Amino acid sequence: MKMVVGISGASGTRLGINFIKAIPKEIELFVVLSTSSKIVAKEEMGEKIESSLNELIKNDRKMTIFNSNEISASIASGSFNVDMMAIVPTSMDMLAKISCGIADDLISRTASVIIKENKTLLLTPRELPLSAIALENMLKLSKLGVIISPPIMAYYAKITDLESMENFIIGRWLDSLRIPNNLYSRWGE
Numbered sequence: 001m002k003m004v005v006g007i008s009g010a011s012g013t014r015l016g017i018n019f020i021k022a023i024p025k026e027i028e029l030f031v032v033l034s035t036s037s038k039i040v041a042k043e044e045m046g047e048k049i050e051s052s053l054n055e056l057i058k059n060d061r062k063m064t065i066f067n068s069n070e071i072s073a074s075i076a077s078g079s080f081n082v083d084m085m086a087i088v089p090t091s092m093d094m095l096a097k098i099s100c101g102i103a104d105d106l107i108s109r110t111a112s113v114i115i116k117e118n119k120t121l122l123l124t125p126r127e128l129p130l131s132a133i134a135l136e137n138m139l140k141l142s143k144l145g146v147i148i149s150p151p152i153m154a155y156y157a158k159i160t161d162l163e164s165m166e167n168f169i170i171g172r173w174l175d176s177l178r179i180p181n182n183l184y185s186r187w188g189e
Contacts, residue, residue, distance in 0.1 A: 002028045002082045003177075004075050004114075006107035007049065009036020010091035010126035014045055015151060015166060017052045019088045020063070022170050022183060029063035030075050030082070032106045036091065068105040076109045078117045084177055085114045089126035089151070092134050098123070098146075099137035115144060122147040122176055147176045157184050 003023065007016040016037070023029060033049060041049035053065055066073050074080045087094060087107060094107060103109040114121045123146060127134060138148045151169045159165045164184075171183030 001026070001084075002030065002080075004030045004032065004082050004085040004110050006032045006034070006085065006087040006094070006110065007037040007041075008034045008087055008089060008091040008094040008107060009040050010089035010094075011040060011044065012089035012124075012126045012151065013037055013041040013049055015124070015126075015169070016088040017045075017049070017056075018166055019086065019170050019173060020053070020056065020061070022167075022174060022181060024179065025061060027179070029061070030066065030073075031063050032066045032068055032070075032073075032075070032110065034068045034091075034094070034105065034107055036093075066106055068107050070106050071109055073106055076106060076113060078113050082110070082114065082117075082119065084120040084122070085110060086122040086124070086173065086177065087111065088122075088124045088173070090123040092125065092127050092131075095123060095125055095134060095137050095141075099140050115146065118145070120147065120177060121145075122149060122173060124173065125150045149173055149176055156187055 005020055038049055075082055097108045098111045103112040111121055142148050153165055157168045168184040171181050174181040
């Protein structure tokens with residue numbers, strides 16, 4: 001199975017890194033970093049996002065890393081046959097580009113290919129509050145079968161700290177992609 005994870009320039013690059021950590025190692029992983037994600041990661045995490053990803057590679061996580069300007073990368077072609085894609089986090093800019101069919105970088109181009117090939121695309125919009133424009137873009141994409149799943153807190157899982165909340169959110173995203181996980185306590189457990 002092949003999966004692409006795009007990390008766009010919204011706040012929450014840590015969620016993107018932790019999402020990648022939770023993906024089973026048997027899934028072939030391709031990660032695309034936007035230019036803005038590198039700036040946000042440095043600001044939020046105090047380090048280069050590439051350092052976090054390289055640490056995962058050292059720990060036996062097999063993945064290929066691309067920059068968003070590598071528009072001719074293999075994942076930008078439908079014939080490469082990627083199974084699914086997640087953009088974690090999804091900036092409003094990226095959401096709007098995908099909604100309007102703009103494919104001017106590797107993340108938006110790959111998302112466009114995923115949609116045209118009728119594959120699974122998960123978007124995790126990270127914004128508060130949501131404007132009418134963002135909501136219209138989400139509705140348009142949802143009608144195309146795109147999974148829209150903002151990182152929203154839930155209290156029934158008896159969350160006690162930030163790590164538990166992130167595990168709940170990431171677990172729900174993996175559920176949406178039909179990737180088995182035990183990251184959180186499910187309702188009724």
